[in-house]
Amino acid sequence: MAQLLDQLNSGYLRNETEETLPAASVPTTPTRSEDRPRNSTNSRQPSGLKEEYIQEVNILLLGETGVGKSTFINAFVNYLTYEELKDAECEELTWLIPAKFSIADDDYENTCTVEIGNSDNECQQAGASATQMCKSYVFHVDDVKVRLIDTPGIGDTRGIEQDDVNFENILRYLGEFEELHAICLLLKPNNARLTILFQYCVKHLLSRLQKSASKNIIFLFTNSRSTFYRPGDTFIPLKKILEDIKMNPPFVEIPCNKNNIFCIDNEGFRFLAALKYNLSFTKEEKGDFEKSWKKSSQECWRLLKYIVGTDFNGLIPHRIQDTVSINEARRLIIRLSQPVAEIAQLIQTNLIVLQRHKDYLEANANNLNELQGKLYIPVINVRAHKMDQPRTTCMSRECCDVYEVGGVKHNHYRTLCHNPCYLRNVPAEIVGSPELIHCTAMGGTQNCQVCGCQYLTHLHIYYITETYEDKIVDVNIDSQISKDKIEVGTVEAKIKEIKDRSKEYKTEEETIIKTIAKFAHFLQNNAITPYNDAYKQYMEYLIDKEKSLGDECNKDMLKRFEQMLLNYHEEKAILDKAFEMAKDGSVEKVRTVTAADVFESVTKLYSLKYTGAKIKELYDKQESARSHELRFEEEYVHRKTSRKNRWLRLIFGFGRNG
Known part of the structure; x- marks a missing residue:
C-alpha cells in the first residue's frame, strides 16, 4: 500500500488490462432507511478495506447555469474509466447525459453538430438551465455504485422565481436519500458573477441541510486548462465569500484548500466525441487533449479518493434524514395528508352505519326473526x-x-x-x-x-x-339464534358494544383533528414555499361533492363533514393565536409545535385502536409507489473498468490478488 501511495503522489499511472464487469440487472432506488446497505454507516470499520462498508457514493452537483454540470458527468465517467485518451479512443463512447455541440472542420468552412443521445430532461434554450429537474446518474467503479445527482442550474435566465422552484425541487429530491457523501460546487475558474450566485446557492443549501453539511462541500473548477489547472481569478472572491459566511449567520466554516479543490477540463470528453464523428485534428492539437485528459483523470480519481478515503480518513457521509428534521417532518406531514383525510372520512361512514344498525337492533329487540343474522x-x-x-x-x-x-x-x-x-x-x-x-x-x-x-x-x-x-x-350469539333462544341481555349487550365502538371512533376522530391541526400549524410556521393546507382543501372538496348530489345528498354525512372542518379550524386557530401572542410578547412563554412533536404525533396516529394501522398502510402504499417512481429518475450505465487499476486498489481495496 505504501508503494502505491508513493506512485500516486509522484503522478505515475500505469495502464492495466481491463475486463468487463458483471452488469447490474435492475436499477435500484436511492438508499432509504429501510433498504440501506448493512454496513453503510458513519462508523469506520477497523479492517481498513473500503469494500467492507463502502457500497455506494452519492454526490450532489450544484452550479450556475452554463458551468458545465451535464458535460462534467459525461467526462467524469470516462475519466474514471480510461486513464489516458488513447485507451478511450479504442472503445465505444460512454455517456450518461445526451450532449450536443457544434465544431468547425479543419478548413473552417463547414460546421459539424456533434450530438450524443436525446432527452426530455435537457433544454436547449439559450440561457435557460439545461437540466430541467433533478436526476441521478449511476455507474459502478468496480463493486462501488457511484451516483451523481444532476440539478437545475442556479442563475436561470427565467428569473429568481425559477431559481426558487429549482432549489425547492432539489431539496425535495434530496429528501428521498438517507446519506449524501459530497456536495460538489462547480465553478468556472474566472467568474466575475460568482458572488451573488455562490452565496445564494450555499446559504440556501445550509439553511436546509444544517451546518454539518459544510464538511462535505468540495469545489470543482471546470474549463481550468486556461488557468493552468488552478482556480484562477475566481479564487479571491471565493475566499472572501467563505470568510463572510464564517463571520455572519449561519456562522459556518467551509474548508477551502488543495484537499477539497479540484481542477479539470471537460474538453477531453468533447474531443473524444468529435473523434467519434471522424473529425480530423492536428498532432499538436491531439497532444494537448491527451495531456488534458490525463490531468483531468488524475483529478477525478483524487476527488473520489478525498470523498471515500484510503483507510479511515474519508468524508463522513452527511445523514440527510437525521439532520434535516424539519424538512423530514414537513415531508411526512404532506404525505400523510391524504391517508389521514381518507381515514377521517372512513370514521364518519362507520359512525353513520353503526348508528343505523343500533337503531335497527333497538327497534327489533324482541323480534327473533328480525334479529336472525343481525346481531x-x-x-x-x-x-x-x-x-x-x-x-x-x-x-x-x-x-x-x-x-x-x-x-x-x-x-x-x-x-x-x-x-x-x-x-x-x-x-x-x-x-x-x-x-x-x-x-x-x-x-x-x-x-x-x-x-x-x-x-x-x-x-x-x-x-x-x-x-x-x-x-x-360473535359465534356464541349465532349459536343462540340457531337454537331459537336468545339469552336475556344479549341484544342490550350488543347495542352497548356498538355504542362503545362509536364512542371510541369519535375519540379517534378527535385525536386525528387535533393532530392535523398541529401539522397545519407546523407547516405554516416552517414553510419555505407557500403554505398549502391539503386537509382543508380535501374536506372542502368532500363537502362540495356531497352538496352536488342534490336530493341524493346524505345530509347526515354532509353535517358531519362540515362539523369536522369547523373543529379543525378551531383547533388550528388556538395554536395560531398562541403562536402570535408569543411572538408579540403578550404571553411569557408558549411552546410551539416542533419537529419532534410531529414525529411523536405520527406515532400516536399509528397506534390508534381502529384506524391507526390503516393510516400507516395507506402511507406505506404511497411511499412504496414514490420509491418506485424514483427509479425512473435514475439513469444507469454499465461500463468497463479495471480491477487492477491502482486507484481502485488504493481507494476501495479491490484487485489485491490481480
Whole structure:
C-alpha cells in the first residue's frame, strides 16, 4: 500500500488490462432507511478495506447555469474509466447525459453538430438551465455504485422565481436519500458573477441541510486548462465569500484548500466525441487533449479518493434524514395528508352505519326473526391498491361513479386521464394543483383533452382505495339464534358494544383533528414555499361533492363533514393565536409545535385502536409507489473498468490478488 501511495503522489499511472464487469440487472432506488446497505454507516470499520462498508457514493452537483454540470458527468465517467485518451479512443463512447455541440472542420468552412443521445430532461434554450429537474446518474467503479445527482442550474435566465422552484425541487429530491457523501460546487475558474450566485446557492443549501453539511462541500473548477489547472481569478472572491459566511449567520466554516479543490477540463470528453464523428485534428492539437485528459483523470480519481478515503480518513457521509428534521417532518406531514383525510372520512361512514344498525337492533329487540343474522357489529373498511407510477385522474361528478357500501354512497375514480403520468414534482393527492396544467392530458390548455373537465378537478394519485363492508360476528350469539333462544341481555349487550365502538371512533376522530391541526400549524410556521393546507382543501372538496348530489345528498354525512372542518379550524386557530401572542410578547412563554412533536404525533396516529394501522398502510402504499417512481429518475450505465487499476486498489481495496 505504501508503494502505491508513493506512485500516486509522484503522478505515475500505469495502464492495466481491463475486463468487463458483471452488469447490474435492475436499477435500484436511492438508499432509504429501510433498504440501506448493512454496513453503510458513519462508523469506520477497523479492517481498513473500503469494500467492507463502502457500497455506494452519492454526490450532489450544484452550479450556475452554463458551468458545465451535464458535460462534467459525461467526462467524469470516462475519466474514471480510461486513464489516458488513447485507451478511450479504442472503445465505444460512454455517456450518461445526451450532449450536443457544434465544431468547425479543419478548413473552417463547414460546421459539424456533434450530438450524443436525446432527452426530455435537457433544454436547449439559450440561457435557460439545461437540466430541467433533478436526476441521478449511476455507474459502478468496480463493486462501488457511484451516483451523481444532476440539478437545475442556479442563475436561470427565467428569473429568481425559477431559481426558487429549482432549489425547492432539489431539496425535495434530496429528501428521498438517507446519506449524501459530497456536495460538489462547480465553478468556472474566472467568474466575475460568482458572488451573488455562490452565496445564494450555499446559504440556501445550509439553511436546509444544517451546518454539518459544510464538511462535505468540495469545489470543482471546470474549463481550468486556461488557468493552468488552478482556480484562477475566481479564487479571491471565493475566499472572501467563505470568510463572510464564517463571520455572519449561519456562522459556518467551509474548508477551502488543495484537499477539497479540484481542477479539470471537460474538453477531453468533447474531443473524444468529435473523434467519434471522424473529425480530423492536428498532432499538436491531439497532444494537448491527451495531456488534458490525463490531468483531468488524475483529478477525478483524487476527488473520489478525498470523498471515500484510503483507510479511515474519508468524508463522513452527511445523514440527510437525521439532520434535516424539519424538512423530514414537513415531508411526512404532506404525505400523510391524504391517508389521514381518507381515514377521517372512513370514521364518519362507520359512525353513520353503526348508528343505523343500533337503531335497527333497538327497534327489533324482541323480534327473533328480525334479529336472525343481525346481531353483529358492522364495519366499513378500505383496501388500497398500489401503483408503480402516479396517475392523473379526474374527481368531477361527471367522471366519478357512485357506489353504495353499508347504505352510504362513495365516489370511485372512473376516468384515468393520464396513466401513467410522468410529470414530476406534482404534490400528491392535491385537487387542482397548478403543476397539473403541464400534464400531457391537458394538451397545453387548462382543460383535460381526455374528459373535458378543467385541470382544477384533477389530481395525482399514488394508490386507489376500495371501500368494502365487513362485520364482527360473535359465534356464541349465532349459536343462540340457531337454537331459537336468545339469552336475556344479549341484544342490550350488543347495542352497548356498538355504542362503545362509536364512542371510541369519535375519540379517534378527535385525536386525528387535533393532530392535523398541529401539522397545519407546523407547516405554516416552517414553510419555505407557500403554505398549502391539503386537509382543508380535501374536506372542502368532500363537502362540495356531497352538496352536488342534490336530493341524493346524505345530509347526515354532509353535517358531519362540515362539523369536522369547523373543529379543525378551531383547533388550528388556538395554536395560531398562541403562536402570535408569543411572538408579540403578550404571553411569557408558549411552546410551539416542533419537529419532534410531529414525529411523536405520527406515532400516536399509528397506534390508534381502529384506524391507526390503516393510516400507516395507506402511507406505506404511497411511499412504496414514490420509491418506485424514483427509479425512473435514475439513469444507469454499465461500463468497463479495471480491477487492477491502482486507484481502485488504493481507494476501495479491490484487485489485491490481480
